[in-house]
Amino acid sequence: MAQISVSGLTFGYDGSADNIFENVSFSIDTNWRLGFIGRNGKGKTTFLHLLLGEYEHGGSISASVRFAYFPYRINDEELQLNASDMIERLRPDCESWRVICELSLLGEDAEVLYRPFGTLSHGQRTKILLAVLFAGENEFLLIDEPTDHLDNGAREKVKEYLAGKSGFILVSHDRELLDACTDHVLVLNRQSIEVQSGNFSSWWENKQRADKFAEAEDEKRYKEIKKLKSAARRAADWADKNERTKIGFDPVKEHDRSLNTRSYIGAKTKKMQSRVSNLERRIENEIEEKEGLLNDIERVKELKLTQLTHHSRVLVNVRDFCFSYPGKTVLNGVTFAVEQGERIALEGNNGCGKSTLIKRILADLNVTEMPEHDESGICECASGLKVSYADQDSTRVRGSVPVFCENNGIDRSLFCTILRQLGLEREQFDKELSEYSEGQKKKVLLAASLCTPAHLYVWDEPLNYIDVFSRMQLEKLLLEYKPTLLFVEHDARFRESIADRTVKL
Numbered sequence: 001m002a003q004i005s006v007s008g009l010t011f012g013y014d015g016s017a018d019n020i021f022e023n024v025s026f027s028i029d030t031n032w033r034l035g036f037i038g039r040n041g042k043g044k045t046t047f048l049h050l051l052l053g054e055y056e057h058g059g060s061i062s063a064s065v066r067f068a069y070f071p072y073r074i075n076d077e078e079l080q081l082n083a084s085d086m087i088e089r090l091r092p093d094c095e096s097w098r099v100i101c102e103l104s105l106l107g108e109d110a111e112v113l114y115r116p117f118g119t120l121s122h123g124q125r126t127k128i129l130l131a132v133l134f135a136g137e138n139e140f141l142l143i144d145e146p147t148d149h150l151d152n153g154a155r156e157k158v159k160e161y162l163a164g165k166s167g168f169i170l171v172s173h174d175r176e177l178l179d180a181c182t183d184h185v186l187v188l189n190r191q192s193i194e195v196q197s198g199n200f201s202s203w204w205e206n207k208q209r210a211d212k213f214a215e216a217e218d219e220k221r222y223k224e225i226k227k228l229k230s231a232a233r234r235a236a237d238w239a240d241k242n243e244r245t246k247i248g249f250d251p252v253k254e255h256d257r258s259l260n261t262r263s264y265i266g267a268k269t270k271k272m273q274s275r276v277s278n279l280e281r282r283i284e285n286e287i288e289e290k291e292g293l294l295n296d297i298e299r300v301k302e303l304k305l306t307q308l309t310h311h312s313r314v315l316v317n318v319r320d321f322c323f324s325y326p327g328k329t330v331l332n333g334v335t336f337a338v339e340q341g342e343r344i345a346l347e348g349n350n351g352c353g354k355s356t357l358i359k360r361i362l363a364d365l366n367v368t369e370m371p372e373h374d375e376s377g378i379c380e381c382a383s384g385l386k387v388s389y390a391d392q393d394s395t396r397v398r399g400s401v402p403v404f405c406e407n408n409g410i411d412r413s414l415f416c417t418i419l420r421q422l423g424l425e426r427e428q429f430d431k432e433l434s435e436y437s438e439g440q441k442k443k444v445l446l447a448a449s450l451c452t453p454a455h456l457y458v459w460d461e462p463l464n465y466i467d468v469f470s471r472m473q474l475e476k477l478l479l480e481y482k483p484t485l486l487f488v489e490h491d492a493r494f495r496e497s498i499a500d501r502t503v504k505l
Helices: 044-051 083-090 096-105 110-114 122-134 152-163 175-181 200-244 261-294 354-363 401-408 412-421 426-430 438-450 468-481 492-498
Strands: 003-011 021-029 033-038 058-063 066-070 139-144 168-171 184-188 193-197 314-325 328-339 343-347 374-381 387-390 456-460 485-488 501-504
Touching: 003 044, 021 058, 021 184, 021 193, 033 044, 033 175, 033 200, 044 058, 044 066, 044 139, 044 168, 066 122, 083 096, 083 110, 083 122, 096 110, 096 122, 110 122, 122 139, 122 152, 152 175, 168 175, 175 200, 175 492, 184 200, 193 200, 314 354, 328 354, 343 354, 343 492, 354 374, 354 456, 354 485, 387 438, 401 412, 401 438, 412 426, 412 438, 438 456, 438 468, 468 492
Parallel strands: 033 168, 033 184, 066 139, 139 168, 343 485, 343 501, 387 456, 456 485
Antiparallel strands: 003 021, 003 058, 184 193, 314 328, 314 374
């Protein structure tokens, strides 16, 4: 068993006002199954690249093992190669029999290695690359969000596979995956980093207890500070009052005073002013201690939603609907309806037509356009229906915040407020949106959707790259406001919590 030791790590990107890591120190064992948790933009992927030695940094990172990173970078030329040839180019030292053994553990036949890599599904590509990753020797593996864009079946296989492995860091926002596959967590808190034994759920339970204790201590200190401030105010008033009596007095009304009492009053006032100074210092110390206690509390702020009421009970009607592109049938005999107030999840393997169905529904409202196709049956929306759509594609997230808001017809103030509630710092609003991380771009799309009053909300895989805390915020929002929602999402815990009904394709 070896250790990876991080000591005094300091790093920030050029041009950034703040460092991502500031004098960070911790150690981890190389046989752990380590879950890596933190808000979007906190530096999880950056830390993995620091381990790979890709950035210069302050402090030191020492390890007796080599690192390997998932996902591998694959160019357009490699996509055209058979998977076996692509692997040979990607990792010449990788033995094919090892890859085949790992693929069998992932429930995939070796036949996929002899097909062009670019023609394979997301699930098949992920399995091949994970097999290549684990086919190496004497490496500590850095696995960055392996299940994004995977359907339920592929996620289950990856989950079972990783649960039987060790010696890796897993960056994921999927709570089911983190619970099943990790025995330790590395957490990027608001202002600290911690390493803890257990999976996500055990860490979250411990954190909630710690946060409640911190808030109770905060309440006690708040009351103590209030008492100290009151005492300081009374002492200061008394000192000021006596200070004013040092000079000048009425000998008729104040017959017991003389010029000699001035020094006595001055000494007593000085003593009282010293007491006031001591009280003020104590107040400052209490406030500083209180703020330090609350620095790491991750408050999941409540989001709000402005939904509209439609005159029709049924908002979307799909009956015996078939859809095909030239030479390929995508949907066959689909029937369901979306009634007002329902939250419906579309479920099925990748390629079964979930996104196609969503886009066809939106095309009826002139929100999207469909390429050449054939269809039969009914797919229609209620008249006058207003829809708010958050799609998978983040490429349209570009330009400045003001320009994005103007182009999309949304209120800038409300948009920025929602992003702040989802964990983005104010300084992010001065950046170009194209510089955001993938998780931050997804938050931009969701914030734009939440800003749009609608009868129907349509979300296509909204949680890809979204951090755990924001997922819980969105769950709370949807359960509280109960909007009419049609969505596709592979996060099982989110889907089971939110959906009233599931339509399987």
